[in-house]
Amino acid sequence: MNEVRQDGQIVDQIIKALQGVVDPELGIDLVNLGLIYGIDMTIDGTVTVTMTLTTMGCPITDVLRQMIETAIRKVNGVCRVRVDVVWEPAWTPARMSRLAKITLGYHG
Template identity: 50%
Template sequence: MSETNQAWSPEEIESIKERILMALETVIDPELGIDIVNLGLIYEIEFEQTGETVIKMTLTTMGCPLADILTEQIHEAMKEVPEVTKAEVKLVWYPAWTTDKMSRYARIALGIR
């Protein structure tokens, strides 16, 4: 993660957020074997002009023991996006996660209709 003093346009910020999302697709839930984006765990990405990034996500269950592992993997994935100078993962519980948040790909892979 590098220092930057550049002012990003709204279009550039959207492009950076898209690359952040692509990097998050490399973070695989070890229990389900599917990435956290397709599982619908990523709720919001905030990218500031300073490069500071907040990723709001949830887990499939409140007591999920994977929170630390996933957070660590997210920090690793953010190293692939040079504009991100600092990453923070915030766990949110509302709205509660349901299988409705999963992508079609994740549903097919897990055999959920």
């Protein structure tokens, strides 16, 4: 097992990169949608993004995965990217940021 690297500056850069990954169907980035559950980076520069999707069987899963990998690879110090899609805890609109809720007209 690789040792997890604790570097807040790199994680901040990764989050910023993920804010540039916009769901093409909703027009909101993955961070504000609340789809990103975790980011881990090992000493060797492997980043694992744990995320979910708004629905199972999402037709753009592979597109989002590629967009995430492309965005994160631009961060200095990142050598490899893994995207783990999980279904627990289930995503709900409550995970969205205020900005995403306003943009999407969600009033729940």
